[in-house]
Amino acid sequence: MSPARETIGIGMVGHAFMGAVHSHAWRSVHRFFDPPLVPRLAVLAGRDETRAKAAAQRFGWADVETDWRKLVVRDDVGLVDICTPGDSHAEIAIAALEAGKHVLCEKPLANSVAEAEAMAEAARRARERGVRAMVAFNYRRVPALAHARNLVASGALGEIRHVRSVYLQDWLSDPRAPMTWRLRKESAGSGALGDLGAHIVDAAQFVTGEVITGVSALTNTFVKQRPSEGGGTDEVTVDDTALFLARLSGGAVASFEATRFALGRKNAMRLEVNGSKASLAFDFESMNELQWYEGSGTEAGFRRILVTEPQHPYVGAWWPPGHLLGYEHTFTHEVADFLGAIGAGTDPAPSFDDGLRVQRVLDAVEKSAAAQATWTAVEEGK
Amino acid sequence: MSPARETIGIGMVGHAFMGAVHSHAWRSVHRFFDPPLVPRLAVLAGRDETRAKAAAQRFGWADVETDWRKLVVRDDVGLVDICTPGDSHAEIAIAALEAGKHVLCEKPLANSVAEAEAMAEAARRARERGVRAMVAFNYRRVPALAHARNLVASGALGEIRHVRSVYLQDWLSDPRAPMTWRLRKESAGSGALGDLGAHIVDAAQFVTGEVITGVSALTNTFVKQRPSEGGGTDEVTVDDTALFLARLSGGAVASFEATRFALGRKNAMRLEVNGSKASLAFDFESMNELQWYEGSGTEAGFRRILVTEPQHPYVGAWWPPGHLLGYEHTFTHEVADFLGAIGAGTDPAPSFDDGLRVQRVLDAVEKSAAAQATWTAVEEGK
Amino acid sequence: MSPARETIGIGMVGHAFMGAVHSHAWRSVHRFFDPPLVPRLAVLAGRDETRAKAAAQRFGWADVETDWRKLVVRDDVGLVDICTPGDSHAEIAIAALEAGKHVLCEKPLANSVAEAEAMAEAARRARERGVRAMVAFNYRRVPALAHARNLVASGALGEIRHVRSVYLQDWLSDPRAPMTWRLRKESAGSGALGDLGAHIVDAAQFVTGEVITGVSALTNTFVKQRPSEGGGTDEVTVDDTALFLARLSGGAVASFEATRFALGRKNAMRLEVNGSKASLAFDFESMNELQWYEGSGTEAGFRRILVTEPQHPYVGAWWPPGHLLGYEHTFTHEVADFLGAIGAGTDPAPSFDDGLRVQRVLDAVEKSAAAQATWTAVEEGK
Amino acid sequence: MSPARETIGIGMVGHAFMGAVHSHAWRSVHRFFDPPLVPRLAVLAGRDETRAKAAAQRFGWADVETDWRKLVVRDDVGLVDICTPGDSHAEIAIAALEAGKHVLCEKPLANSVAEAEAMAEAARRARERGVRAMVAFNYRRVPALAHARNLVASGALGEIRHVRSVYLQDWLSDPRAPMTWRLRKESAGSGALGDLGAHIVDAAQFVTGEVITGVSALTNTFVKQRPSEGGGTDEVTVDDTALFLARLSGGAVASFEATRFALGRKNAMRLEVNGSKASLAFDFESMNELQWYEGSGTEAGFRRILVTEPQHPYVGAWWPPGHLLGYEHTFTHEVADFLGAIGAGTDPAPSFDDGLRVQRVLDAVEKSAAAQATWTAVEEGK
Incomplete structure (x- = not known):
C-alpha cells in the first residue's frame, strides 16, 4: 500500500518476562515512532522446543531455534536481543557482535567485571565495523x-x-x-x-x-x-x-x-x-x-x-x-x-x-x- | 507452527485518536489474552484515501475503504469498530448490525436519545441472530x-x-x-x-x-x-x-x-x-x-x-x-x-x-x- | 517586669468543644502575636455550676456565672465570646452588643435568616458606638x-x-x-x-x-x-x-x-x-x-x-x-x-x-x- | 475555685526557639492533660537582662536570672529546663541534678560522649534520690x-x-x-x-x-x-x-x-x-x-x-x-x-x-x- 520501509530481522534469545515485553516493543515501535528500520520478528531461541514454539506463537515470532548459536549467525537476523539470565550474556553478545549483528542486551550487562570488560571490548571492535551494542537499562526511557x-x-x-x-x-x-x-x-x-x-x-x-x-x-x-x-x-x-x-x-x-x-x-x-x-x-x-x-x-x-x-x-x-x-x-x-x-x-x-x-x-x-x-x-x- | 486459532476480520471506521488506540488493541489483544477469536486487521475506512492509506500502514491494516458503507458489507469483515464522531454512530452501527456484523461503537453511543434508541433496538434484533453490540466505555476496563x-x-x-x-x-x-x-x-x-x-x-x-x-x-x-x-x-x-x-x-x-x-x-x-x-x-x-x-x-x-x-x-x-x-x-x-x-x-x-x-x-x-x-x-x- | 499592656476582660458563654479551643486561643494569643489588648480570661458562663467551675479551672477562667445575662453586663467583661449552640446566638449576641461589649460569635451566625438579620442590625448599631462584632469562621484563618x-x-x-x-x-x-x-x-x-x-x-x-x-x-x-x-x-x-x-x-x-x-x-x-x-x-x-x-x-x-x-x-x-x-x-x-x-x-x-x-x-x-x-x-x- | 493541685516551679535556661516552644508547653500542659503537678513558670535565665526580661514577659515567666547558677539553686524551682546550645548542657544539668532539681534537657544531650557520660552518671546518682532527668527528643511524642x-x-x-x-x-x-x-x-x-x-x-x-x-x-x-x-x-x-x-x-x-x-x-x-x-x-x-x-x-x-x-x-x-x-x-x-x-x-x-x-x-x-x-x-x- 505504500513504499516499503527497510526492515531489520530481529533474533531474540530467551522468552520469559523480558522476552514478552521486548516482543511487544518490537511489534509496536513502528506503529508509534518512525524508526529508520522496521523490525521483523524473525526468530526466537529457547532450549525447550515446545515451549519456544508456544512463546513464538504467543509473541508473534516467525521461527524458532533451540540453540542460540544458530540464531546469531542466521542471515535473516540483523539484530540480536538478549533476554537471558546474566551468566550467558557475555558469550551470546560476543558471538553475535562477531557475527556482525547489532546487539541489545538485558541488564545487568554481565555477572562479573571480567565478562563485562570482554563484552565492552567486543562492542568497541564491532563499532568500528558499524555494528552497534546497547544495554537495556529501560528506566532511562x-x-x-x-x-x-x-x-x-x-x-x-x-x-x-x-x-x-x-x-x-x-x-x-x-x-x-x-x-x-x-x-x-x-x-x-x-x-x-x-x-x-x-x-x-x-x-x-x-x-x-x-x-x-x-x-x-x-x-x-x-x-x-x-x-x-x-x-x-x-x-x-x-x-x-x-x-x-x-x-x-x-x-x-x-x-x-x-x-x-x-x-x-x-x-x-x-x-x-x-x-x-x-x-x-x-x-x-x-x-x-x-x-x-x-x-x-x-x-x-x-x-x-x-x-x-x-x-x-x-x-x-x-x-x-x-x-x-x-x-x-x-x-x-x-x-x-x-x-x-x-x-x-x-x-x-x-x-x-x-x-x-x-x-x-x-x-x-x-x-x-x-x-x-x-x-x-x-x-x-x- | 501451531494449530491456527480461528480469526475474525475487523473493519474499523475512523482513524484519528480513537482509531490509533483501537488499532493497538486489536493488534495486541491475543499476545496477552486468549480470546476465542484472533482479530485480523482487515480494513480501515476513511473518507480521504491518502490519509486513510497512511493510517492503514501506520496502524497495520491490510486494506482501506473510503466509504464505510462498503466496509460494513465486506465478507472479510466480521466485526465493525466505529471510531467516528457521535453524529455518524447510529447510521453506521445500524447498517453494520443489519449486515450481520458485530459492532463495537465508541461513546457516547449517539448524539440524541432518539438515535440511541434506534441503535439499541437494532442491537436487540441483531442479538436474536447471535450478532453482538458493545459500546466502548473503556474506563470500565x-x-x-x-x-x-x-x-x-x-x-x-x-x-x-x-x-x-x-x-x-x-x-x-x-x-x-x-x-x-x-x-x-x-x-x-x-x-x-x-x-x-x-x-x-x-x-x-x-x-x-x-x-x-x-x-x-x-x-x-x-x-x-x-x-x-x-x-x-x-x-x-x-x-x-x-x-x-x-x-x-x-x-x-x-x-x-x-x-x-x-x-x-x-x-x-x-x-x-x-x-x-x-x-x-x-x-x-x-x-x-x-x-x-x-x-x-x-x-x-x-x-x-x-x-x-x-x-x-x-x-x-x-x-x-x-x-x-x-x-x-x-x-x-x-x-x-x-x-x-x-x-x-x-x-x-x-x-x-x-x-x-x-x-x-x-x-x-x-x-x-x-x-x-x-x-x-x-x-x-x- | 515591664510596662503593663492594656488588657481586655473576656466573658465566654459555653464551655464544650468550642469553649476549650477558644480558651486556648485567649490564653495564647499574646504569647505569639502583639495584640493591642491582652485578653484576661475573666468569666465563663455555664448553666450547671459544678460543670462550669470545673471547666473554668481546667481552661483558666477566673470566675463563673450560671446565667449569661449576668455575664454580658459585668464591668470586668469587655468582650463576649459566644460558644453555644446556634439557637441561643441571637439573644446573647444582641444583649451583649447592647451592653456595649464586643462580640465574637461562633458559626453559623444563627439558626434562621430572621435571627441573623436581627444580629446584623444590632452589630450595625453597635458599630456606630465603636463596638465590634465578628463571626467565628475560623477556616479563614x-x-x-x-x-x-x-x-x-x-x-x-x-x-x-x-x-x-x-x-x-x-x-x-x-x-x-x-x-x-x-x-x-x-x-x-x-x-x-x-x-x-x-x-x-x-x-x-x-x-x-x-x-x-x-x-x-x-x-x-x-x-x-x-x-x-x-x-x-x-x-x-x-x-x-x-x-x-x-x-x-x-x-x-x-x-x-x-x-x-x-x-x-x-x-x-x-x-x-x-x-x-x-x-x-x-x-x-x-x-x-x-x-x-x-x-x-x-x-x-x-x-x-x-x-x-x-x-x-x-x-x-x-x-x-x-x-x-x-x-x-x-x-x-x-x-x-x-x-x-x-x-x-x-x-x-x-x-x-x-x-x-x-x-x-x-x-x-x-x-x-x-x-x-x-x-x-x-x-x-x- | 477548686482544691489546688500541687504545683512545681519551673526554671528555664535559654529563651530562643526552644525556649518559646517549651514555655508554651509549660503554660498549656495542665489545660489538656492531668499531670500530678501543675507547672508554675517561675524563672527564666538569660545572660542579657534586657532580652531575658522581654522573653519572660512574652512567654509568661514570673522572674528572671542572668546567671543559670542562681536559677538552679532557687527554692522556688523544682525542675530545670535546659534550652541552651549543646556545649553548656553538661555543666547546667549536672549542677541542677546535684541541687536536687529534676532536669529536662534539650537534645542532643551533649556535644561529646564524655560530657554525656558525666551527665548520665549524674542522672543515675540523682535517681537514687528521687530526682528525675529526661532528654527532650520531642519526636517521640x-x-x-x-x-x-x-x-x-x-x-x-x-x-x-x-x-x-x-x-x-x-x-x-x-x-x-x-x-x-x-x-x-x-x-x-x-x-x-x-x-x-x-x-x-x-x-x-x-x-x-x-x-x-x-x-x-x-x-x-x-x-x-x-x-x-x-x-x-x-x-x-x-x-x-x-x-x-x-x-x-x-x-x-x-x-x-x-x-x-x-x-x-x-x-x-x-x-x-x-x-x-x-x-x-x-x-x-x-x-x-x-x-x-x-x-x-x-x-x-x-x-x-x-x-x-x-x-x-x-x-x-x-x-x-x-x-x-x-x-x-x-x-x-x-x-x-x-x-x-x-x-x-x-x-x-x-x-x-x-x-x-x-x-x-x-x-x-x-x-x-x-x-x-x-x-x-x-x-x-x-
Missing part, C-alpha cells in the same frame, strides 16, 4: 526520568549535592517464596544488587551525568534457605538487600538501597536529586510523575509534573495529556532509540561501556560489603 | 475501576450513600485554543457533557450497579467564540462545563461535574463512593491506584491499593506487581472482553442498552440545565 | 486559605471559573451513633448544612471574593432514627447531607457538598478553585498545604506549597518552615485579628453581615431542597 | 511515631528488616545564608549530624526498640565559608550533611541521612520500617499521618492513617478526629509525660542513658566518617 536528565543537563539544578535512590520490592518477604535462578550466585551473579541495584546505579549516573567514584556498602541475606522445586530446601547464595553510600565525580554524596524485602513496596524505584538551584524526585510506582522544586518565595513547592505532555520525551508519539503510559512503553522507547542509532550510524546509549561502568560499581559494592563497608574506589576503566 | 465494581458487588461497601464524580480536563482553558468539531453541537451533540460526562455517568452506574433516576443540572460556556481554522472566529455551541446533582436508584445522592476548563487537571476522571461499610476513591491521573477505606480502629485509613496484582481484573495478563499499566490497556481489555463474549455467545457489557441509559441521563441533564436546574427524572426505557 | 485568598485578590488566578468544595466527615456513618442536639432542628437549625456547609460557603466566598447568587440543592437524611440517651430512639430532624450547585457573582459555577456520612473522611474540608490563569486546591486533612498550579510548559504541575514560611499569613508568629501548625491555631489567629480590629477601631471580618450572607445562602439551599432542587436565588440584603 | 512504636512493640511488624530514615531541611542551601553558632564545632559539636541526625537516631531506636550496633559513615561540608555577622566570612567547621549505614541489634539493616541542603524539604524527618509482617512510613511534613501496610491480597495497600483518633497516643486530650495537631504539641506531650513520671516516682524516657546511647552513635558516625567510612562499632555502655 521513562519519560519522567528522561525529562529529569534534560533538566539536569540544562543546568536547572545547579550544583548537584545529594542523590538518594532506592529500589524497593517485596516479593521475597515471605520466607516460603520458593527458590529461583535469581537467588543463586552462579546464575544471577548477585541478588537485589545486580537485579535492582544495577538500575538505580545507572539511573543515578544517567540523570546526574556524573559517575560514582567510591562506595561503602553492606549487604544482607534475611532468608538463607528457601523451598526448592524438588522438595527440601536450597541455600540462597545472593544478597536479599544491598545498601551503599557513595561519592559522585561532581562532589555530590549519595545513598542507595536495593531490596526485595520492603513489604508493601511493589516496584518502588525512586530517585531524589537535590541541587543548589532545584530538586527533583521520582518514584516508579507513580511513573508518569516527576516531583520538581525550584524557585523560592511564597509559591514555591514541589510540583507534581504529569509527564504526559507532547513536549516531554517520547510522549508525543502516544496519547493526549493525562493519558498515562505504563511499564512496557519504556521498552518501546528503548528499541526506538536503538533503531534510530543504527539507522543514523551513531552510538546508542547506554553503551556496553556504560554497562561496564555500572558493573564496576556493583563490583566495588560487593568488595566493600565483603570487607565490612571499607571505602572502595570504583575501578577506573582504561 | 481500568483494573482499579473493575476491581471497585467487584468490591461493591461483593457487598463490601454496604449501602451506597454518596457518589462524587468529576471529569476534569483543561485543554480549552486558553481562549485562543481553536475551534474543533467537538465544539459544534451538530457534530458533537454536546460539549464536556457528552465527551466527559458520559464516561462518569457510565462509570458511576457501573461501579455502583445502580442507575441515576433524576438530576438537577447547570451548564456553562465560558468562551463563546473561538478562532476558526479559516481565520475569524466561530461560535462555540456546546457546553464547556456541565454540573449536576443526582439521585440513584438505591437511595444514594450524587454529584457530577465535567469540564475542559479545570486548569492543571489533564485527565482527572475521579470517582468517590461512600458506603455504610467502606469507601473507595479513584483518579485516572493515578489510574493504577484505588483508594480504599474499610474497618475502624487505630489502623483504619484510606489504603492506596496498587491495582497491579495478578489477582486484580485483567492484570494477570501483563507484568509483575508494581509495573504499571497505561491508558491504552483499557482498550485491549475492552476488545478482549468483546471477543470473549462473541466467542461465548453471550451479551457483552456495556451493551447498547447501557449506552442508551447513559444517553437518557445526558438528555435529562440538558433538559434540566435548559430549565434552570429543574429536577428532571431520567426517562425510563421500555 | 488557616494560613493556606488566607494565602489562597491573597492569591485570588492579587489577580493571580485570572477569571474564576470553577469552585468545587466539600466538607466531609463520617462520625454519623454508624446508625448506632446516638442522638445529640446537633441532630435536632430546634437546637441546631439544620444538620450537615449549617454545621459544615456554613464553613464551605464562607470559605468559597472569602477565597473568591465573590458571592453565591443562586443555588439548586438536595438534602438527604440517611438514618432517620437514632438511639436516644434515655433509651429508645429519637427522630433525626435535620439533614445528614446537603449538596448544591451554585452560580457566583463573578460568573463562576460551583458545587458544594456537606456530609457526616463520608466514611473514612474525618475532617475533609476541601476547596478547589480553577481560574483562567491558575488553580488552587486545599484539603483541611493536610491543612498546612496549598496545591497551586500556574504557568504552562514542561515544568507545570500542581505544587504542594507547604504554607509554613514566615512570609505566609500568620506563620511568622510561630515556628520555622516545615514545623506544622494545627487546628487550634486558626482560633488563635482569629482572636488576634479580632483584638487587632478592636484596637485599631476598624471593622473585623467576617462581620455579622458576612455571617448573614452565609445564612441567606443556607436558607436558599433549604428552600431549594424542599422544592425539588428548584433554582433559588439568594436573597439580597438591604 | 508525635502521636504517629508513638503509635508506630506501639505497633512494633505489639509484634505487628514481625521481624524488623529495614530501617530507612532521613531528616531533610534546606535552610543552608543558599551559600549566602549567614554564619551561626550552629555552624561552629565548638558551640554546636557537629552540624546536621547532632542537630538532625540525633533525632532520627533516637526515633529509629525508639520505634524499633533496638539499638544501633555499628555504622559506616560519610559527611560533607558543601559551603565552607559563610558571611559572618561582622562582615567578612567565617569558616564552617561542622558537617552540612551526614549519611550512614547501620546494623541494628535485632538484625535489621538501616540507612540514615541528615542534611540542611535538601532544597525544597523544610522539615522532612522521615522514617520507614519494613518488617516481615507489616511496614510503616512517616514524614514529619505530614506529621498527623502514619503510612501502614499489612496483610496481603487484593485490598492490601499502604494506608494513610490519620493519627487523630481519641484512641491514638496523646490525641484524646485534644480535638475531634481530623482536627490536626502541630509541631508544638509534641512538647506539650513531652512535659506531660515528664510531670507524670515525676509524680509517679518512675523513670522518664528518654532518659539520659538513652541520650548517651544516641551520643555514642553520633560519635561512631564521626569516627567512621573521619576514617573513610570504616565500619565502627558503637561503644557499649557500662
Whole structure:
C-alpha cells in the first residue's frame, strides 16, 4: 500500500518476562515512532522446543531455534536481543557482535567485571565495523526520568549535592517464596544488587551525568534457605538487600538501597536529586510523575509534573495529556532509540561501556560489603 | 507452527485518536489474552484515501475503504469498530448490525436519545441472530475501576450513600485554543457533557450497579467564540462545563461535574463512593491506584491499593506487581472482553442498552440545565 | 517586669468543644502575636455550676456565672465570646452588643435568616458606638486559605471559573451513633448544612471574593432514627447531607457538598478553585498545604506549597518552615485579628453581615431542597 | 475555685526557639492533660537582662536570672529546663541534678560522649534520690511515631528488616545564608549530624526498640565559608550533611541521612520500617499521618492513617478526629509525660542513658566518617 520501509530481522534469545515485553516493543515501535528500520520478528531461541514454539506463537515470532548459536549467525537476523539470565550474556553478545549483528542486551550487562570488560571490548571492535551494542537499562526511557536528565543537563539544578535512590520490592518477604535462578550466585551473579541495584546505579549516573567514584556498602541475606522445586530446601547464595553510600565525580554524596524485602513496596524505584538551584524526585510506582522544586518565595513547592505532555520525551508519539503510559512503553522507547542509532550510524546509549561502568560499581559494592563497608574506589576503566 | 486459532476480520471506521488506540488493541489483544477469536486487521475506512492509506500502514491494516458503507458489507469483515464522531454512530452501527456484523461503537453511543434508541433496538434484533453490540466505555476496563465494581458487588461497601464524580480536563482553558468539531453541537451533540460526562455517568452506574433516576443540572460556556481554522472566529455551541446533582436508584445522592476548563487537571476522571461499610476513591491521573477505606480502629485509613496484582481484573495478563499499566490497556481489555463474549455467545457489557441509559441521563441533564436546574427524572426505557 | 499592656476582660458563654479551643486561643494569643489588648480570661458562663467551675479551672477562667445575662453586663467583661449552640446566638449576641461589649460569635451566625438579620442590625448599631462584632469562621484563618485568598485578590488566578468544595466527615456513618442536639432542628437549625456547609460557603466566598447568587440543592437524611440517651430512639430532624450547585457573582459555577456520612473522611474540608490563569486546591486533612498550579510548559504541575514560611499569613508568629501548625491555631489567629480590629477601631471580618450572607445562602439551599432542587436565588440584603 | 493541685516551679535556661516552644508547653500542659503537678513558670535565665526580661514577659515567666547558677539553686524551682546550645548542657544539668532539681534537657544531650557520660552518671546518682532527668527528643511524642512504636512493640511488624530514615531541611542551601553558632564545632559539636541526625537516631531506636550496633559513615561540608555577622566570612567547621549505614541489634539493616541542603524539604524527618509482617512510613511534613501496610491480597495497600483518633497516643486530650495537631504539641506531650513520671516516682524516657546511647552513635558516625567510612562499632555502655 505504500513504499516499503527497510526492515531489520530481529533474533531474540530467551522468552520469559523480558522476552514478552521486548516482543511487544518490537511489534509496536513502528506503529508509534518512525524508526529508520522496521523490525521483523524473525526468530526466537529457547532450549525447550515446545515451549519456544508456544512463546513464538504467543509473541508473534516467525521461527524458532533451540540453540542460540544458530540464531546469531542466521542471515535473516540483523539484530540480536538478549533476554537471558546474566551468566550467558557475555558469550551470546560476543558471538553475535562477531557475527556482525547489532546487539541489545538485558541488564545487568554481565555477572562479573571480567565478562563485562570482554563484552565492552567486543562492542568497541564491532563499532568500528558499524555494528552497534546497547544495554537495556529501560528506566532511562521513562519519560519522567528522561525529562529529569534534560533538566539536569540544562543546568536547572545547579550544583548537584545529594542523590538518594532506592529500589524497593517485596516479593521475597515471605520466607516460603520458593527458590529461583535469581537467588543463586552462579546464575544471577548477585541478588537485589545486580537485579535492582544495577538500575538505580545507572539511573543515578544517567540523570546526574556524573559517575560514582567510591562506595561503602553492606549487604544482607534475611532468608538463607528457601523451598526448592524438588522438595527440601536450597541455600540462597545472593544478597536479599544491598545498601551503599557513595561519592559522585561532581562532589555530590549519595545513598542507595536495593531490596526485595520492603513489604508493601511493589516496584518502588525512586530517585531524589537535590541541587543548589532545584530538586527533583521520582518514584516508579507513580511513573508518569516527576516531583520538581525550584524557585523560592511564597509559591514555591514541589510540583507534581504529569509527564504526559507532547513536549516531554517520547510522549508525543502516544496519547493526549493525562493519558498515562505504563511499564512496557519504556521498552518501546528503548528499541526506538536503538533503531534510530543504527539507522543514523551513531552510538546508542547506554553503551556496553556504560554497562561496564555500572558493573564496576556493583563490583566495588560487593568488595566493600565483603570487607565490612571499607571505602572502595570504583575501578577506573582504561 | 501451531494449530491456527480461528480469526475474525475487523473493519474499523475512523482513524484519528480513537482509531490509533483501537488499532493497538486489536493488534495486541491475543499476545496477552486468549480470546476465542484472533482479530485480523482487515480494513480501515476513511473518507480521504491518502490519509486513510497512511493510517492503514501506520496502524497495520491490510486494506482501506473510503466509504464505510462498503466496509460494513465486506465478507472479510466480521466485526465493525466505529471510531467516528457521535453524529455518524447510529447510521453506521445500524447498517453494520443489519449486515450481520458485530459492532463495537465508541461513546457516547449517539448524539440524541432518539438515535440511541434506534441503535439499541437494532442491537436487540441483531442479538436474536447471535450478532453482538458493545459500546466502548473503556474506563470500565481500568483494573482499579473493575476491581471497585467487584468490591461493591461483593457487598463490601454496604449501602451506597454518596457518589462524587468529576471529569476534569483543561485543554480549552486558553481562549485562543481553536475551534474543533467537538465544539459544534451538530457534530458533537454536546460539549464536556457528552465527551466527559458520559464516561462518569457510565462509570458511576457501573461501579455502583445502580442507575441515576433524576438530576438537577447547570451548564456553562465560558468562551463563546473561538478562532476558526479559516481565520475569524466561530461560535462555540456546546457546553464547556456541565454540573449536576443526582439521585440513584438505591437511595444514594450524587454529584457530577465535567469540564475542559479545570486548569492543571489533564485527565482527572475521579470517582468517590461512600458506603455504610467502606469507601473507595479513584483518579485516572493515578489510574493504577484505588483508594480504599474499610474497618475502624487505630489502623483504619484510606489504603492506596496498587491495582497491579495478578489477582486484580485483567492484570494477570501483563507484568509483575508494581509495573504499571497505561491508558491504552483499557482498550485491549475492552476488545478482549468483546471477543470473549462473541466467542461465548453471550451479551457483552456495556451493551447498547447501557449506552442508551447513559444517553437518557445526558438528555435529562440538558433538559434540566435548559430549565434552570429543574429536577428532571431520567426517562425510563421500555 | 515591664510596662503593663492594656488588657481586655473576656466573658465566654459555653464551655464544650468550642469553649476549650477558644480558651486556648485567649490564653495564647499574646504569647505569639502583639495584640493591642491582652485578653484576661475573666468569666465563663455555664448553666450547671459544678460543670462550669470545673471547666473554668481546667481552661483558666477566673470566675463563673450560671446565667449569661449576668455575664454580658459585668464591668470586668469587655468582650463576649459566644460558644453555644446556634439557637441561643441571637439573644446573647444582641444583649451583649447592647451592653456595649464586643462580640465574637461562633458559626453559623444563627439558626434562621430572621435571627441573623436581627444580629446584623444590632452589630450595625453597635458599630456606630465603636463596638465590634465578628463571626467565628475560623477556616479563614488557616494560613493556606488566607494565602489562597491573597492569591485570588492579587489577580493571580485570572477569571474564576470553577469552585468545587466539600466538607466531609463520617462520625454519623454508624446508625448506632446516638442522638445529640446537633441532630435536632430546634437546637441546631439544620444538620450537615449549617454545621459544615456554613464553613464551605464562607470559605468559597472569602477565597473568591465573590458571592453565591443562586443555588439548586438536595438534602438527604440517611438514618432517620437514632438511639436516644434515655433509651429508645429519637427522630433525626435535620439533614445528614446537603449538596448544591451554585452560580457566583463573578460568573463562576460551583458545587458544594456537606456530609457526616463520608466514611473514612474525618475532617475533609476541601476547596478547589480553577481560574483562567491558575488553580488552587486545599484539603483541611493536610491543612498546612496549598496545591497551586500556574504557568504552562514542561515544568507545570500542581505544587504542594507547604504554607509554613514566615512570609505566609500568620506563620511568622510561630515556628520555622516545615514545623506544622494545627487546628487550634486558626482560633488563635482569629482572636488576634479580632483584638487587632478592636484596637485599631476598624471593622473585623467576617462581620455579622458576612455571617448573614452565609445564612441567606443556607436558607436558599433549604428552600431549594424542599422544592425539588428548584433554582433559588439568594436573597439580597438591604 | 477548686482544691489546688500541687504545683512545681519551673526554671528555664535559654529563651530562643526552644525556649518559646517549651514555655508554651509549660503554660498549656495542665489545660489538656492531668499531670500530678501543675507547672508554675517561675524563672527564666538569660545572660542579657534586657532580652531575658522581654522573653519572660512574652512567654509568661514570673522572674528572671542572668546567671543559670542562681536559677538552679532557687527554692522556688523544682525542675530545670535546659534550652541552651549543646556545649553548656553538661555543666547546667549536672549542677541542677546535684541541687536536687529534676532536669529536662534539650537534645542532643551533649556535644561529646564524655560530657554525656558525666551527665548520665549524674542522672543515675540523682535517681537514687528521687530526682528525675529526661532528654527532650520531642519526636517521640508525635502521636504517629508513638503509635508506630506501639505497633512494633505489639509484634505487628514481625521481624524488623529495614530501617530507612532521613531528616531533610534546606535552610543552608543558599551559600549566602549567614554564619551561626550552629555552624561552629565548638558551640554546636557537629552540624546536621547532632542537630538532625540525633533525632532520627533516637526515633529509629525508639520505634524499633533496638539499638544501633555499628555504622559506616560519610559527611560533607558543601559551603565552607559563610558571611559572618561582622562582615567578612567565617569558616564552617561542622558537617552540612551526614549519611550512614547501620546494623541494628535485632538484625535489621538501616540507612540514615541528615542534611540542611535538601532544597525544597523544610522539615522532612522521615522514617520507614519494613518488617516481615507489616511496614510503616512517616514524614514529619505530614506529621498527623502514619503510612501502614499489612496483610496481603487484593485490598492490601499502604494506608494513610490519620493519627487523630481519641484512641491514638496523646490525641484524646485534644480535638475531634481530623482536627490536626502541630509541631508544638509534641512538647506539650513531652512535659506531660515528664510531670507524670515525676509524680509517679518512675523513670522518664528518654532518659539520659538513652541520650548517651544516641551520643555514642553520633560519635561512631564521626569516627567512621573521619576514617573513610570504616565500619565502627558503637561503644557499649557500662
